[in-house]
Amino acid sequence: MVVRPSVDDYFGDWKAREALAQQMIPMIGMLEHKKGVQTFLYGRALNNRSTADIMKSHRRIREVARNELSEFESHPVLEAMCKLNLSSSQIDLGKLTVKYMGLCESQAHKPDINEFVEKELAHLIDADYKPVEKPTDVVLYGFGRIGRLLTRLLLEQTGNGQVMRLRAVVVRKSGEGDLVKRVNLLRNDSVHGPFEGTVRVDEENSRIIANGNIIHFIYSDGPDTLDYTEYDIHDALIIDNTGKWRDEEGLSLHLKSKGVSKVMLTAPGKGDLKNIVSGINHDMITPEDKIISAASCTTNAIAPILKLINERYGVVHGHVETVHAYTNDQNLIDNYHKADRRGRSAALNMVLTETGAATAVAKAVPELQGKLTGNAVRVPVANVSMAILSLTLENESTREDINEFIRNIALHSPIQNQIGYTESPDAVSSDFVGMREAATLDATATKAQGKNTILYLWYDNEFSYSSQVVRMVSKMAGVNYLTYPENEDLNI
Template sequence: MTVKDDSFTDWKNREEIAESMIPMIGRLHRERDVTVLLHSRSLVNKSVVSILKTHRFARQIAGEELSVTDTLPFVQALTTLDLGPSQIDIGRLAEIYKTDERGLSVAEFTAEAVAGATGGNKIERREPRDVVLYGFGRIGRLVARLLIEKAGSGNGLRLRAIVVRGGGDQDIVKRASLLRRDSIHGQFQGTITVDEAEGAIIANGNTIKVIYANDPSEVDYTAYGIKDAILIDNTGKWRDREGLSQHLRPGIDKVVLTAPGKGDVPNIVHGVNHDTVKPDEQILSCASCTTNAIVPPLKAMADEYGVLRGHVETVHSFTNDQNLLDNYHKADRRGRSAPLNMVITETGAASAVAKALPDLKAPITGSSIRVPVPDVSIAILSLRLGRETTREEVLDYLRDVSLTSPLKRQIDFTTAPDAVSMDFVGSRHASIIDAGATKVDGDNAILYLWYDNEFGYSCQVIRVVQHVSGVEYPTYPSAV
């Protein structure tokens, strides 16, 4: 048999193994609210090829490809356990098991590693928490996709309604179509139908009421059977506590803003300061996409090396706030054609760092350039460190942070030498460290951080909502 034949046979064998994983992963998710991860990447509802690619991706981080033959026994072991709602990373299980010298079987090791999610220790499955989207633009529709995807067994978060201004004939049909197809993020994974008589969009069996209102005061959510809901304001129209408090109508318990909050509104970056949210806090902000991109790696660097000062330059994709062609705009320069120009503008991300990292006393400055790409941005973070180091040390540290630390859902890591912006469309991390572009000289470090300013940010929003709703389930094995 030739090498080519050997490679093809090996591929078919791995396909068969990955295919056998799919029903087990699906049952764990639907029946027990268990999300199976591989190095922080969900394997739920993934195809055979997606599962294999996710395993192969591990070589960029850990230096060698992770085989499905290594992880299958852990999936099989999970199906035999009395698991409660949780997230279980089989990549981490396989990695730790290799270094365990006690001679335990995979089943014994797995049962021990996830003991906090089994038997009397497991979390009870909660009733779904109602969610309302106020606004249905770029972020609103991506958040909707994520909420529908995560509906899973029917527990957790449940998207009940969207609130929009009326748009004339076939308004609901057009909004459903925008949810169904996206020029950047592709087709919706599932089926979408419209019930015009009931004024609802039905997505993967989830009935989502479309409520028309020009102002928060016009809506009584209890009239739609909505109670104790979390409202996500995607409009950015109100950013202070007084304005956002208008959403605290009958049926709404908390308000989450998908833009930087002003005044005393807490700006929350999941993974960094989400644990500071007080249980009785009703209004909070998820900050900006750029703040979410820079704060986690900034915290990681400050924790290890100390940071004396820094500057962030963001090269940001254009947004709907800009004009397609030159036209009046209240802000300087943003009136110029977005797809034709690089546009210098301001960013509030640097000043927002203080809210998310109050213990970081280092001054951080920032500026931004909008460029003619529709999605994915890059933040160039230039830091003066508290001690001298080397490029190799920094990269080894950040690689480990992306794999094993509490920030592993926020920080990703790539060594791909030819990576470009479109490669990161759909990334669920807040930012991706580009190892090849990283520069270190003594106590100066420059990090290049890619981020999907639409989808990656939307994932951060969902994580915050899960946290404040009480349906953010623990991850095993625990981060060290």
């Protein structure tokens, strides 16, 4: 590992790194908009990030990967990337830089950085390659909590518009000024903050222009009577985030509308619907699939780590307890609800309720069929939840071994986007608002004794899940990037 000299002038060091991070922003933007290159730092996207975000991403890698990666090292590598005629691709700048740092440490003479980068990225240079044959039109059916977050994420990932574009939102008209009210909910969110960008409202044409993207708002009382081709929308992927229809029969109504090709449900599917967790069983998606489910937020949070733990240690049985933020399904104050306890005030009570996530995991990880039970406690916080996994394993483990195993997975595996890792002794739920990983292991809380272990996983039940859905949309649309490192899909 390359060790930089200790810093005496902390402020000067900060300002120098800040200046480099500022210089990186237009370079990252140029790579995206002119060449279709997405830049990552150990799995975290750097596109559309602020100076502070870029610096924090570097800091996270130094803490979790325990190396000396900083802007001083990554900036010249990024400069070298910009000199190349790169094809549309996804490049992990962090891993490319660390490989160069290791080479500098092991060799007597520092290798030429331009030659190194050109050699490492040779498979991406002058390649006549597109990640998808034609851009996919995406339509949101519903515009609630998840729908609005999906809007933010899809717009953020529009890039040069050659992969996926959000074209329309379908809702039921609720009264005068409907469009303005919906847009105001998009612009400002009490949990996730302001929308990053600009939104113009064109009420006359029932559409908005968000970050330059024209998005039609279509008012309809049903999914089967629409003609999307009237809006120049073709072969659309519908993301149904209403939860009203959860089986194949109900969701097939979307396919009766003109201009629709495929449907994705943002809730657990019923019957024989494929329940897909990105990073775990996404390879089950085939070009012939017309309807799939993205499972639930909790299933997405727990399935990746449960699969890993089962593969390494073997799971005999276990219990999943979720400490879950309240949702719109509950009441602000006591009122009738068809489900037990959920009629009681969400803001004033801890509400013991059920979760289907423990059994639903088996749809993504069949080896765990019948091995898990589950319950949930809804608590008075607006967002971010915790899953507590109490597991009996086939093989003994230690706290240190489990934590190190998960830490390495979070940094160096094909599912690094699904799993985060923190050793912060003061971490609390609000620290994880806006996290994009499906779940983050709180390593300081891990318990292990013999064959018994307890793991504590944080997850943003809104944003983490929405990030997983967008990864699924990419897979269902058939998007397939060239990558560095090779064969490491940064979009899972």
